[in-house]
Amino acid sequence: MSFREILDSGKFAVTAEIGPPKGTDIKEMYHHIEVLKGKIDVANVTDNQSAVMRISSLAVCKIVLDNGMEPVLQMTCRDRNRIGLQADLLGASVLGIHNVLCLTGDHVNAGDHKQAKSVYDVESVQLLKIVEGMNNGKDMSGNEMKGATNFYAGAVVTPEANPLEPQLVKFEKKVKAGAKFFQTQAIYDMEKFKSFMTYARKFPVKMLAGIVVLKSAGMANFMNKNVPGITVPQDLIEELKAAGKEKALEAGINIAARHIKQLKDEKICDGVHIMAIGMEDKVPMIMERAGLL
Amino acid sequence: MITGEQKPFEEIWNMVKDFKKVLVFGCNTCVAVCHAGGGKEAEILASLLRMRAAQEGAAIEINHAAVERHCEPEFFQPVMDNVRTYDLILSTACGVGVNLLSENIGEIPVFPAINTEFFGAVPRAGEFTELCAGCGNCILHLTGGICPIARCSKSLLNGPCGGTNNGNCEVSPDIKCAWVQIYDRLKQLNRLDQMKEINEAKDWSKAQGPRNFKVKVLEEIKK
Numbered sequence A: 001m002s003f004r005e006i007l008d009s010g011k012f013a014v015t016a017e018i019g020p021p022k023g024t025d026i027k028e029m030y031h032h033i034e035v036l037k038g039k040i041d042v043a044n045v046t047d048n049q050s051a052v053m054r055i056s057s058l059a060v061c062k063i064v065l066d067n068g069m070e071p072v073l074q075m076t077c078r079d080r081n082r083i084g085l086q087a088d089l090l091g092a093s094v095l096g097i098h099n100v101l102c103l104t105g106d107h108v109n110a111g112d113h114k115q116a117k118s119v120y121d122v123e124s125v126q127l128l129k130i131v132e133g134m135n136n137g138k139d140m141s142g143n144e145m146k147g148a149t150n151f152y153a154g155a156v157v158t159p160e161a162n163p164l165e166p167q168l169v170k171f172e173k174k175v176k177a178g179a180k181f182f183q184t185q186a187i188y189d190m191e192k193f194k195s196f197m198t199y200a201r202k203f204p205v206k207m208l209a210g211i212v213v214l215k216s217a218g219m220a221n222f223m224n225k226n227v228p229g230i231t232v233p234q235d236l237i238e239e240l241k242a243a244g245k246e247k248a249l250e251a252g253i254n255i256a257a258r259h260i261k262q263l264k265d266e267k268i269c270d271g272v273h274i275m276a277i278g279m280e281d282k283v284p285m286i287m288e289r290a291g292l293l
Numbered sequence B: 001m002i003t004g005e006q007k008p009f010e011e012i013w014n015m016v017k018d019f020k021k022v023l024v025f026g027c028n029t030c031v032a033v034c035h036a037g038g039g040k041e042a043e044i045l046a047s048l049l050r051m052r053a054a055q056e057g058a059a060i061e062i063n064h065a066a067v068e069r070h071c072e073p074e075f076f077q078p079v080m081d082n083v084r085t086y087d088l089i090l091s092t093a094c095g096v097g098v099n100l101l102s103e104n105i106g107e108i109p110v111f112p113a114i115n116t117e118f119f120g121a122v123p124r125a126g127e128f129t130e131l132c133a134g135c136g137n138c139i140l141h142l143t144g145g146i147c148p149i150a151r152c153s154k155s156l157l158n159g160p161c162g163g164t165n166n167g168n169c170e171v172s173p174d175i176k177c178a179w180v181q182i183y184d185r186l187k188q189l190n191r192l193d194q195m196k197e198i199n200e201a202k203d204w205s206k207a208q209g210p211r212n213f214k215v216k217v218l219e220e221i222k223k
Helices: A003-009 A027-036 A057-066 A082-094 A124-135 A165-176 A190-200 A217-226 A234-265 A280-289 B009-016 B039-056 B073-083 B095-105 B178-188 B216-222
Strands: A013-018 A042-045 A070-076 A099-103 A152-157 A181-186 A206-212 A271-275 B002-006 B021-027 B061-067 B088-091 B110-112 B114-121
Touching: A003 A013, A013 A027, A013 A206, A013 A280, A027 A057, A027 A280, A042 A057, A057 A070, A057 A082, A070 A082, A082 A124, A099 A124, A124 A152, A124 A165, A152 A165, A165 B178, A181 A271, A190 A206, A190 A234, A206 A234, A217 A234, A234 A271, A234 A280, B009 B039, B009 B088, B021 B039, B039 B061, B061 B073, B073 B095, B088 B095, B095 B110, B110 B114
Parallel strands: A013 A042, A013 A271, A042 A070, A070 A099, A099 A152, A152 A181, A181 A206, A206 A271, B021 B061, B021 B088, B088 B110
Antiparallel strands: B002 B114
């Protein structure tokens, strides 16, 4: 089943990230693909994540596809104008890549080429509209294309953004612009997420909860302080502390597995998006403990 | 008004050190307000350069002058006979002034002593802030009078990105998130529905140079 079919069928979907490396040595990335293959439903390939220059998302999506997994092409508006974005969308389409996650993209200020000129010719909402147009056989200027695309388009939302209201206005615009599935920023507070989902269920979209494995109490505190839209509740920080330094990662894996199980068992959302950030090896273990394997 | 800041002194010195007769030429309008390039700043810069020249043992004659504006020829034309006696003009005007003077002066180089930055407001004396990017296609009626092109780090048109952080921008806690401000302002004006409409991709052709226009009425009169 394709990603779209999985979500439409009501099966609980699991996606995980593949982060392309900087450089041409892709041995470790191949290893991650091997570890995840047959376990997760689709691999989501990041696009110069955190504005750090790496192998292009499109190239790695093709590698993922050739290795027997269905990819989601992440596409940010930071590095390409509307011509470049559409050209790459057509390129992805003819290579057999049919899922696209439309993002605005982290500012170059976050990355390793801080003096770069940011593009942002268009942004996430407008990119979703571009994809919808191309699916209907027309480019952004309304020109007829020889052959339409068939993308399953998604976007992101931050359920714990502060303030939340402007974020929700944008979420609704993304739905209107054609997003069919959403991935969320990492969530840790199940009750808060449930109340977000009560709202989100009003819209005809599939929601994948973002899961980031906590490696330590220090990491949780760091994210609370520095990452917009992420709040790790104090009781989870205590749980990591109680596990002790050596067992903290183990505790973090258990927390992730517990959350995923709850999300699935209580049918809170339609799937999860696991951002392993270097711990792709642990994803099958998390899935196993969540009762998914 | 146009804002700018004086270039690092070393950079300026390296520009002028090989010339023999230099005029530091100030502009008394915008860049005088931001204390970067008015007659007073031109005088101080000329004096600093003379001291440096003396230290280095460089025989350079360095003088200063200023006119009200460098962006209209009628202001600098009356002093051009004097200006043309120099072999370098170090302009403390904005980039517009440097360009225009350079076009009119003949075979004498005009170098910039300031970095022209943006056109901005003066919320408090000595503080300058960018509020408009001059994009050629104003949408302030849609955004509560707050420009996302100039004031959002990504010039977004449809709401805040995921980097919005307690009302601040992901780029710096010193930058307010323009879209949170727009949301608050539209709410205050009871015009939040405005934000729910999708703003189509911008026509950036209006924002890209070289740009020029002619006042239609004046053109008609000339005819």
